[in-house]
Amino acid sequence: MSSVKAGLKIEVKRGTFTFRVKRYDPKTGDYRWSEYKVEVTNRQTVLDALLKIKSTQDATLAVRYSCRMGICGSCAMVINGVPRLACETKPFELGTDVITVEPLSNLKPIKDLVVDMDEFFEKHKSVKPWLIRRDEGEQFEKLDSYYVQTEEQLINYLEFAYCIKCGACYSACPMVFLNKNYLGPQALAAAYRWSADNRDEGYVLRLKVIDSDNGVWSCHYSGTCSKVCPKGVDPALAINLLKKSLLTGKPPAR
Amino acid sequence: MGMVAKSTLMKWHYITGLILVVVLGIHLAFRWPSYEASIQWSGPHGVYEQLLNIGYMAAIFILLYAATYHAMNGLRTLLLELHQGRYWNTAVDVVIIALGIFIVIVGTVALVGALQVI
């Protein structure tokens, strides 16, 4: 099929890459490395390559994915040492002939590149990431008016609302490695996202969780979470804004 | 330390941190111009001269208390980051408080005694 717009030429390059995949075997409980050589174009992603490997070379390779367009957050994995979305990373843009693919660190492996996200989601849930109103009757039963929000109020939290819960930040965070119970960048950013929402009244309820030994205080603003986030959410900023709120006693700007 | 909010502990951690920059700065500045001379008993920059300097001694007292709080709270945070458990958490709190009180008492006795004699 030719391009619709006249004069727009799509250049397709082809190249063969070696994929070194770190695989967890649930039967033995050990890791092993598998190597695959696969030809991809400059318009294909690491996920495309992994699926090609799965269909043409090794059907036992386990990989989790869903939307293939950076929206669902299922295919986060450590590619060339950095947690990224496999569906948003192109082999041609990595700049290496050998591409290492590993499961997300700081999470328990299930098989090969698939990790157990349970503790990650539990922590997310623990900060009550939903709209909390003082009057539940008004919120759920006789809601007859909209909760008004201005453009400025939206921008207070919009940046943090883009999170797709892929776990890249959680995997990159040194403090999650040190403290197994640390809530992690994702959950704390979600806590800020809802607390900074002018329609929400649940900041006080979330305090108990975020102001604890496993809450915001572990963060040292190394910012690894923000640097690896595929959606440009800035969890480190959210955590430090939460810290500022706790220290000064002023709830997040909303 | 379940009864104190972590934010209260950490607020004092930050406040003592700011205090420490000043008083620890003074403590280190008194090594100028020679570390060797500053740890001799006598001499123009010696320990005896330091003990006579009321301003410096006030800084040392503040340093003792601020550093003890800052160090013990920091140590507690680190120990709870390394491991957590019902008995571990209680044991950490007990050890940290006991250690803190011990340092404060030893330091205060030595400093007050030194001030009285001199």
Add this chain to the structure above:
Amino acid sequence: MTEKLATKRNPPKWSLWLRGLDEWLLIFQKVSGAILAIYLIGHTLVISTALGFGHPSQLTWERVIGLIEGPKVVGVAHVGTIIEYLIALLVAIHGANGIRLILMQYFGLGLPKPERHTYPMIPSPRKSPQLVYKYLVIAVVIVFIILASYVAFVG
């Protein structure tokens, strides 16, 4: 053989942390904090002993400090001098980085306001206030090293 769920997490990527100054500062802050806390206990005990626990005399001071300082190594510096010198370096880095964190987290200095996404997205640790902070930390530490080296080895 049956398949079982792993009980251990996947190991971290140290290479991700060891190439950025931010991560170095974090690891350093933790490690130096632990060393300094232990040093504080030792230092208080040693100085209190040297001050005779409230009964100071030149004799006790010189005996205890002489024992702790040990033999001479380079120039005027003893073994104890070098240990104190290294501890002072830890203090300088821990303090400089600590001030950065306090100013940012307590007073919000250099902490950007949340804003609408514009591409390419620059995470706050890579924005200019943070870079200024980190260069200041390095500058302060270098000045400190120069002064401390003079005090310990020359003066």
